[in-house]
Amino acid sequence: MFHILQLHSRLFLLSVFAMVVAPGAFADTVVIPNAQTSVEGGESNTLPFGRTLFSNDPYRYQQVYNASGFGEQAAPITIDEIRFRPDSNNFFATTMTVGSIEVRLSTTQAAADGLDNDIFDNNIGSNPTLVYSGGLVWPIPTVTAAPRPFELAIPLATSFEYDPSGGNLLLEIYNLSVNFPLDYILDTENTIDEVSRAIDNIVPGTCQVNMPRTCETCTCEIATTLQNQSRGLVTQFVYTVPESSAVASGVGALVALAALRRTRTA
Numbered sequence: 001m002f003h004i005l006q007l008h009s010r011l012f013l014l015s016v017f018a019m020v021v022a023p024g025a026f027a028d029t030v031v032i033p034n035a036q037t038s039v040e041g042g043e044s045n046t047l048p049f050g051r052t053l054f055s056n057d058p059y060r061y062q063q064v065y066n067a068s069g070f071g072e073q074a075a076p077i078t079i080d081e082i083r084f085r086p087d088s089n090n091f092f093a094t095t096m097t098v099g100s101i102e103v104r105l106s107t108t109q110a111a112a113d114g115l116d117n118d119i120f121d122n123n124i125g126s127n128p129t130l131v132y133s134g135g136l137v138w139p140i141p142t143v144t145a146a147p148r149p150f151e152l153a154i155p156l157a158t159s160f161e162y163d164p165s166g167g168n169l170l171l172e173i174y175n176l177s178v179n180f181p182l183d184y185i186l187d188t189e190n191t192i193d194e195v196s197r198a199i200d201n202i203v204p205g206t207c208q209v210n211m212p213r214t215c216e217t218c219t220c221e222i223a224t225t226l227q228n229q230s231r232g233l234v235t236q237f238v239y240t241v242p243e244s245s246a247v248a249s250g251v252g253a254l255v256a257l258a259a260l261r262r263t264r265t266a
Contacts, residue, residue: 188231188232
């Protein structure tokens with residue numbers, strides 16, 4: 001009788017142990033450029049959500065983040081959300097409505113300050129993923145001391161698996177809106193760091209081979225490059241990674257189970 005009670009007790013403890021150490025994931029964030037984690041960038045910009053200074057046409061925006069910006073996170077991660085923050089000089093009095101955007105992520109071999117500004121498709125990696133499509137409504141900026149909070153979020157409809165050991169991260173946004181806000185400015189940095197960008201207008205009614213986006217009423221083609229600069233939006237990524245203890249915990253559970261079986265047969 002004692003052995004039966006002892007066995008049941010150990011089974012119970014093992015089940016509790018297994019639930020505690022079961023593999024899971026934890027959420028974390030990283031800000032790129034890293035130097036701007038708690039320091040505001042030196043510039044501000046409306047792109048890629050507001051209009052350009054050159055036209056009111058739709059446009060294509062690419063921003064690359066060097067893998068080094070993800071620090072010691074060498075293991076694959078799952079990006080679930082992308083966040084930006086208003087510039088401290090943003091006193092926009094209303095919400096910002098972004099009419100229509102498409103957001104893609106891919107792992108690229110292009111690096112910061114090394115984007116191809118003539119053929120944007122050359123910057124795209126082998127795993128381009130549409131992670132968001134539609135409109136956005138962002139709040140009136142919270143007025144706090146600089147830097148402002150990362151309150152401008154793009155919650156990804158499709159999470160993106162990113163392995164920093166495989167290359168850099170390319171963010172690509174097609175802004176296909178009809179009306180573009182001009183005054184909603186975002187925190188931007190313009191130094192030689194982990195990010196850079198390139199921007200082109202989109203000309204409706206023309207065609208380009210391999211263009212991944214087909215508009216509702218036209219096929220889009222990239223026209224003249226507007227900018228290819230070291231500047232880029234200060235960006236916060238929300239991601240998850242498998243718990244590093246998951247494998248060790250699983251081994252521990254197997255060892256405990258083996259010990260239990262030996263006790264049962266004794």
